[in-house]
Amino acid sequence: MNLIDQIKQHARQNRQRIVLPESYEERTLKAADIIIEQGIADIILIDNPKSVGENARKYGLKNLEKAQIVDPAHYDKTEAYANLMVDLRKSKGLTKDEAIKLLQNPLYFATVMIKYGDADGEVAGADNATGDVLRPAFQYVKTLPGISVVSGAFLMFMKDTSFGDNGLMIFADCAVHPDPNDKELAEIAVATARTTRAIAGIEPRLAMLSFSTKGSASHEMVDKVVSATQIAKAMDPSLKIDGELQADAAIVASVGLKKAPGSEIAGKANVLIFPNLECGNISYKLVQRLAHAEAIGPILQGMAAPINDLSRGCSVDDIVDLVAITANQALGPK
Numbered sequence: 556m557n558l559i560d561q562i563k564q565h566a567r568q569n570r571q572r573i574v575l576p577e578s579y580e581e582r583t584l585k586a587a588d589i590i591i592e593q594g595i596a597d598i599i600l601i602d603n604p605k606s607v608g609e610n611a612r613k614y615g616l617k618n619l620e621k622a623q624i625v626d627p628a629h630y631d632k633t634e635a636y637a638n639l640m641v642d643l644r645k646s647k648g649l650t651k652d653e654a655i656k657l658l659q660n661p662l663y664f665a666t667v668m669i670k671y672g673d674a675d676g677e678v679a680g681a682d683n684a685t686g687d688v689l690r691p692a693f694q695y696v697k698t699l700p701g702i703s704v705v706s707g708a709f710l711m712f713m714k715d716t717s718f719g720d721n722g723l724m725i726f727a728d729c730a731v732h733p734d735p736n737d738k739e740l741a742e743i744a745v746a747t748a749r750t751t752r753a754i755a756g757i758e759p760r761l762a763m764l765s766f767s768t769k770g771s772a773s774h775e776m777v778d779k780v781v782s783a784t785q786i787a788k789a790m791d792p793s794l795k796i797d798g799e800l801q802a803d804a805a806i807v808a809s810v811g812l813k814k815a816p817g818s819e820i821a822g823k824a825n826v827l828i829f830p831n832l833e834c835g836n837i838s839y840k841l842v843q844r845l846a847h848a849e850a851i852g853p854i855l856q857g858m859a860a861p862i863n864d865l866s867r868g869c870s871v872d873d874i875v876d877l878v879a880i881t882a883n884q885a886l887g888p889k
């Protein structure tokens with residue numbers, strides 16, 4: 556069974572409630588139909604039941620009647636959700652009227668639903684930009700204890716299975732936080748180690764990447780990576796992590812041996828932590844295109860509940876896979 560099938564199987568065994576706020580969107584509804592049919596998750600749609608019914612008929616979808624359909628305009632908890640929002644955004648001066656208005660936006664409604672305990676996770680972004688999906692999540696679901704930044708990891712399935720664990724590597728942050736400081740970079744490393752265990756099901760060996768290996772260059776950008784490595788070790792002393800390492804020292808055994816002798820990570824890394832978003836985003840796309848690696852993600856990590864953002868070019872299958880991954884995040888380590 557491949558990793559995605561294992562992830563779907565794990566989701567089926569303990570069904571989580573996943574909300575799909577873009578409930579008017581064709582690929583989202585088609586994915587919801589498949590997810591319900593395959594028992595991968597319990598689906599919550601946010602729209603009025605009449606529209607969902609019309610779309611179900613239009614697209615020939617038979618399973619959507621088994622979804623929970625929540626219409627914010629006629630929902631007995633909307634008032635309670637607004638009160639919760641006002642409470643959570645007290646310091647920002649949010650009024651009840653403003654909260655009720657925000658709840659008309661399904662992306663806000665979905666995140667508050669999770670915060671209130673009525674859903675376990677969310678997948679959106681087939682029809683909305685990354686920032687619009689993430690902002691409500693940052694504001695209402697917020698981050699896990701000890702983590703202040705959300706970041707995005709990719710599962711990279713390499714054609715050359717000599718890399719990582721049988722070709723599987725995890726790259727982060729490739730999607731969210733443009734310019735992390737040393738503490739934030741350490742948090743990204745710790746969060747990525749958790750994702751590696753919970754989703755990829757493998758033991759992480761983290762390389763903190765730089766343009767320098769073990770002092771070969773001196774620059775404040777190198778100092779940041781060295782400091783981040785120390786902070787990450789202090790945050791989780793059980794982590795197998797080393798840095799600063801250049802990419803070749805991290806993944807090629809002979810280079811690792813030469814540039815970082817004695818390192819338990821050099822030449823054997825299965826998790827690559829990039830020093831900033833430019834490096835991470837450019838690298839995953841180059842590896843995907845030039846090395847024909849399959850890239851699954853971004854899997855958002857560090858959030859207090861799993862919320863994942865799709866690419867607007869996503870397929871129905873991408874949505875199904877991301878819902879299964881989100882359900883696994885909600886379940887925690889296997």
Ligand code: ACO
Binds near residue numbers: 687703706730733852
């Ligand atoms: N983690 C947790 N909270 C965050 C983060 C983060 N990484 N970034 C911002 N926040 C919080 C802020 O603290 C703030 O909270 P507050 O309202 O309680 O004070 C709130 O979110 C809004 O903060 P802003 O600084 O106004 O953030 P903004 O909404 O402008 O931007 C965003 C956030 C959209 C994620 C921005 O960092 C961004 O655009 N990142 C790049 C996303 C991107 O384009 N990725 C590449 C494409 S994805 C791909 O290729 C797979």
